[in-house]
Amino acid sequence: MTTMTALVLREFGTMAVEQVPHAAIGEDEVQIAVSHTGICGSDVHGFTGENGRRFPGQVMGHESEGTIAALGAGVSPELFPHGQRVTFNPVVVPVEDAEAFDGREQHCPRKHVIGVRADLPAAFADLVVVPARNVVPIHPEAPRGSGALVEPLAVAAHAVRRSSVVAAQRVLVAGGGPIGQSLVIALRMTGVEQIVVSEPDPARRDLVALLGAIAVDPLAADSAVYDGVVAAFGAPADVAFDAVGVSATLANCLAAVSLGGTVCLVGMGAPHVDLDAFSVSTAERTIVGTFTYSADAFREASRWIEQPGLGIEHLISAVISPHEAPAMFTQLAEGHGPAGKVLVAFNEPGAARGEETS
Known part of the structure; x- marks a missing residue:
């Protein structure tokens, strides 16, 4: 045999x-x-x-x-x-x-x-x-x-398509692991140049910086993600990708995206998350799901x-x-x-x- x-x-x-x-x-x-x-x-x-x-x-x-x-x-x-x-x-x-x-x-x-x-x-x-x-x-x-x-690049390609991202937009990625890294590649292939990645691990922040993104530490302060996005772009993000999928990263994405903006859920770190419904409805934000x-x-x-x-x-x-x-x-x-x-x-x-x- x-x-x-x-x-x-x-x-x-x-x-x-x-x-x-x-x-x-x-x-x-x-x-x-x-x-x-x-x-x-x-x-x-x-x-x-x-x-x-x-x-x-x-x-x-x-x-x-x-x-x-x-x-x-x-x-x-x-x-x-x-x-x-x-x-x-x-x-x-x-x-x-x-x-x-x-x-x-x-x-x-x-x-x-x-x-x-x-x-x-x-x-x-x-x-x-x-x-x-x-x-x-x-x-x-x-x-x-x-x-x-x-x-993993295909996961990112599909997420970018689902979110209808265009080159001129400002984008936040929450999570600098392999899927977050793949999202940076997919966004660059779409022509996006303004990319911030929120990631607590220093080695991963260094890696996404090599890929062309601006890295911020979400643990530096309570509003570190929002502050990092505004410092980089001069305004909130147009689109955010949650490549982790837990309550904290979803909240950071909603806080850092503009009125009428889009948050795409890519990571599945938890089967249930807490959601500030008012930050979606009153700001007319869109939440997009994506899978494979x-x-x-x-x-x-x-x-x-x-x-x-x-x-x-x-x-x-x-x-x-x-x-x-x-x-x-x-x-x-x-x-x-x-x-x-x-x-x-x-x-x-x-x-x-x-x-x-x-």
């Missing part, structure tokens, strides 16, 4: 490197030899058991890049040449629903998400099998590992990683082996991770590989 090296959520709070059977390749599927998979905040919450969307025994992972390793019988080798560098969109819509939900795939009630669905081994492994229609090519000259950034992305937004994000001068490389703080990953999950769960994204490298020099067993 052919096995592969995988990170298995053995129990909540415990990750293990194990040899597991790899998934069979369906007729319309592609097998990808994974090179890098990013650790998402939702993976960390799954590791701790907080979000209720990951389960013991599961192989998680949905932010990945790799190369084409094998094809199902119905997949064209001309369209998917062996060794091609690719990523994959983890939001899978059934074929029979594809036309009805074209352009809004995230709304399909029968969709599933690779890395979330517990019965499908996902991308914290040497190999992952995905539908061919979800495979997206990566430019050969894009920075190594940057394909694992496409998924459309297939088109994902493809758009895949093109960004090849753009020179964006600073994509700053989003990657560490590349580790599978054997280093269990300790990193524990570190991230304790809130002690690096400023940017951590990638786990598979099929790379020094990384463990699967083996043939009888």
Whole structure:
């Protein structure tokens, strides 16, 4: 039996490197030899058991890049040449629903998400099998590992679209973690130049400054976010993105956005938040929800990683082996991770590989 090296959520709070059977390749599927998979905040919450969307025994992972390793019988080798560098969109819509939900795939009630669905081994492994229609090519000259950034960049691309941001607007981002960082990239790709990021961690403030944003510490004073926005722009923000999703960051966004402005909820730090309803109704502010992305937004994000001068490389703080990953999950769960994204490298020099067993 052919096995592969995988990170298995053995129990909540415990990750293990194990040899597991790899998934069979369906007729319309592609097998990808994974090179890098990013650790998402939702993976960390799954590791701790907080979000209720990951389960013991599961192989998680949905932010990945790799190369084409094998094809199902119905997949064209001309369209998917062996060794091609690719990523994959983890939001899978059934074929029979594809036309009805074209352009809004995230709304399909029968969709599933690779890395979330517990019965499908996902991308914290040497190999992952995905539908061919979800495979997206990566430019050969894009920075190594940057394909694992496409998924969080797609979240940001979709949020910016949902908020109808235009280049001349003043924008606040609450939260300078990987999604906040991705929002800075998405806003810059939209032409926005006036960006303030509110972030308490000094290392993350330094990182978003490298990306071209003005960083402020929300803990410096009670009105630090509002004061920082007005100091930077000379006026409140037109649009604010809450990349954290807790009561405090939502309140800061509402306080710092102009009358008639928009607040977009991107982060999901808490299932329930306190809301000052009067700050929405009397100021005629709009609250916009956003979740994952459309297939088109994902493809758009895949093109960004090849753009020179964006600073994509700053989003990657560490590349580790599978054997280093269990300790990193524990570190991230304790809130002690690096400023940017951590990638786990598979099929790379020094990384463990699967083996043939009888």
